[in-house]
Amino acid sequence: xxxxxxxxxxxxxxxxxxxxxxxxxxxxxxxxxxxxxxxxxxxxxxxxxxxxxxxxxxxxxxxxxxxxxxxxxxxxxxxxxxxxxxxxxxxxxxxxxxxxxxxxxxxxxxxxxxxxxxxxxxxxxxxxxxxxxxxxxxxxxxxxxxxxxxxxxxxxxxxxxxxxxxxxxxxxxxxxxxxxxxxxxxxxxxxxxxxxxxxxxxxxxxxxxxxxxxxxxxxxxxxxxxxxxxxxxxxxxxxxxxxxxxxxxxxxxxxxxxxxxxxxxxxxxxxxxxxxxxxxxxxxxxxxxxxxxxxxxxxxxxxxxxxxxxxxxxxxxxxxxxxxxxxxxxxxxxxxxxxxxxxxxxxxxxxxxxxxxxxxxxxxxxxxxxxxxxxxxxxxxxxxxxxxxxx
Numbered sequence: 488x489x490x491x492x493x494x495x496x497x498x499x500x501x502x503x504x505x506x507x508x509x510x511x512x513x514x515x516x517x518x519x520x521x522x523x524x525x526x527x528x529x530x531x532x533x534x535x536x537x538x539x540x541x542x543x544x545x546x547x548x549x550x551x552x553x554x555x556x557x558x559x560x561x562x563x564x565x566x567x568x569x570x571x572x573x574x575x576x577x578x579x580x581x582x583x584x585x586x587x588x589x590x591x592x593x594x595x596x597x598x599x600x601x602x603x604x605x606x607x608x609x610x611x612x613x614x615x616x617x618x619x620x621x622x623x624x625x626x627x628x629x630x631x632x633x634x635x636x637x638x639x640x641x642x643x644x645x646x647x648x649x650x651x652x653x654x655x656x657x658x659x660x661x662x663x664x665x666x667x668x669x670x671x672x673x674x675x676x677x678x679x680x681x682x683x684x685x686x687x688x689x690x691x692x693x694x695x696x697x698x699x700x701x702x703x704x705x706x707x708x709x710x711x712x713x714x715x716x717x718x719x720x721x722x723x724x725x726x727x728x729x730x731x732x733x734x735x736x737x738x739x740x741x742x743x744x745x746x747x748x749x750x751x752x753x754x755x756x757x758x759x760x761x762x763x764x765x766x767x768x769x770x771x772x773x774x775x776x777x778x779x780x781x782x783x784x785x786x787x788x789x790x791x792x793x794x795x796x797x798x799x800x801x802x803x804x805x806x807x808x809x810x811x812x813x814x815x816x817x818x819x820x821x822x823x824x825x826x827x828x829x830x831x832x833x834x835x836x837x838x839x840x841x842x843x844x845x846x847x848x849x850x851x852x853x854x855x856x857x858x859x860x861x862x863x864x865x866x867x868x869x870x871x872x873x874x875x876x877x878x
Contacts, residue, residue, distance in 0.1 A: 491703050493696075498567060509549050512537075516551055516558075532556045538564050540575050542710050569624045580624060581634050588621045588641040592648075599648045605801055605822055607834050609649045610667060617645050618673065625677045626684035629721045635674045642673040678725050685722050789814070813851075816842040825860040835860055 494515060496503040504519065506512035520530045532553045537560040539547050551558045563572045563579055570580040595616065599609055621638060628634075643660055650666045652658055664672065671679075691698040716724075789810040798804040805819035818840030824832050837860075843853040854867040 491699050493700065501566065503566060509551070512549070513551055516553060520553055530554075532558060536561045536564055538562070538571065538573060540571075540573055542574055546573070577628050577630075578634070581628065581630070581637065584621050584623065584625075585637045585641055588617060588638075589644075591617045591620050592641065592645050595645065596648060599645075603801075605834060606649065606667070607822060607836075608801065610669075613645055613649060617642070618676070621673060622676065622680065626680045627718065628677065628681070629716050629718060630674070630677065638673050638677070681722065682725060685718075812845070814842070814844045816840065823859075 494505055496505070502519070504512060504515045506515055516530075516535075523530050530553055535553065535558050537549050537551050537558045539549050539560070541547055546562070549560055563570060565571075565583075570583050572579040595612065598604065598612065621641060630638075639660070643663065646663050646667050646669070647653065650663055652663055652666070660672070664670075688698060688701050693699070693702075789812050791808055792811050793807070793809040795808070796804070796806040801822055803819070803821040805817075807815070807817040809815045818838060820836045820838045822834055823837045825835050826832055838858040839856075841853060841855040843851055845851055852867065852869055854865055854870065856863065856865040858864070
C-alpha cells in the first residue's frame with residue numbers, strides 16, 4: 488500500500504502474516520516457527536490457515552509448509568469476530584451477523600413472551616443484546632440495499648415479538664418502531680457509526696499506523712467491470728443521502744450544495760484544531776499564580792468510599808454513594824404507567840432522591856428531589872419555597 492508495508496498483525500495469541508507472494512509468505516512462516524521454537528512454543532499447523540485475496544473466479548494455489556506439513560488453504564476465515572472472504576467483500580461478515588442475530592432472536596422469544604416484563608425492560612434487553620450483536624464491526628461496512636434489507640428484517644422480527652404484532656396485522660415498520668419508542672432503524676444506526684468512525688480516523692495524527700493504512704492507496708491493476716464502492720465513496724453517499732448541507736457560502740441562496748467528502752475532511756480538521764486551542768492551558772507561568780489558586784489548579788478528585796447500585800426486572804433501580812469529604816447521594820426509580828394528554832397509557836420512570844454536602848461555612852446542606860409525570864420538584868434550606876416546579 489504505497490510506501491507502507493505491513494507484514495504482521497498481532498492481537499493476544501492471534502497472529503496474521505501478510506505477504507504479496509507465496510515465497511515471501513513462506514519465509515515469514517518459517518521465521519515465525521523458528522522464533523516460536525526458541526521461546527519453547529510450537530506452531531500448530533492444524534489451526535493455521537492460508538487465505539489468498541483475489542477477485543478472479545479461478546482460485547490461486549498457495550502451498551505453505553510447516554514441519555513438512557502443508558497448511559490448509561481456505562476461501563474464508565474469521566479473525567477477531569469478523570469474517571473475511573477471498574474476494575474481499577463484506578457479504579460474508581454481514582451474513583454471519585444476520586445469522587447471529589437470528590439466534591439471539593430465538594433465545595429472546597421466551598423472555599419477550601413473559602407478561603411480567605415491561606416494554607421498557609424488553610427494549611433495553613433488545614438494545615443491549617440483539618442490536619450490539621448486529622452492529623459488531625459495522626463501522627467499516629460498505630452496505631448495499633440487499634444488506635440493509637436483511638439487517639432490518641432481523642430487527643423488525645424482534646420488535647414484532649416485543650410489541651405483540653404479527654405479519655397478519657399488516658402494520659408498517661414505522662408504526663411498529665413508534666410503538667416500541669424507537670427513533671432510528673438499524674440501518675440508520677449503522678450509518679451513524681460509519682460517520683463516527685470516519686471522523687475518528689480523520690482526527691488521528693498522521694504517524695498513527697491506522698491513519699497511514701487508511702490514507703494509503705493500493706497499487707494494483709484494476710480488474711474488468713465496474714469498480715467497487717470504497718469506504719470513502721460510501722461516506723460521500725451517506726453525506727448526500729443525509730442532505731448534509733455545505734458550509735461554504737455560495738453566490739446565490741438557491742445554489743446551496745451538499746457537503747462533499749473533501750469538505751467534510753477539512754471541516755473535521757478545523758473543528759479538531761479549534762477544540763485543541765480551546766482546551767489548551769498555559770503552564771509556563773504557573774509559578775506566578777497565587778499559592779491558593781495553584782492548589783485549585785492541581786486539585787485531585789474526591790475519592791468515593793462507598794457505592795451501591797441495584798436494579799430489578801421491572802425496570803426499577805436504586806443507588807447511593809458517599810465521598811471521603813461527606814458528600815452523600817441516594818436515588819431510587821420505579822416504572823409507573825400514566826396517561827398522556829390524549830389519555831393514552833405509557834410508561835414513565837418516577838425518581839426520588841436526595842443529596843447532601845458541607846458548604847463553605849461548615850453547614851450540612853440537604854436537598855430532596857423528585858421527578859414524575861408532573862415535573863421536577865426540589866426542596867431544601869437553600870432552595871426558595873416559592874420556586875416553581877420545572878416540567
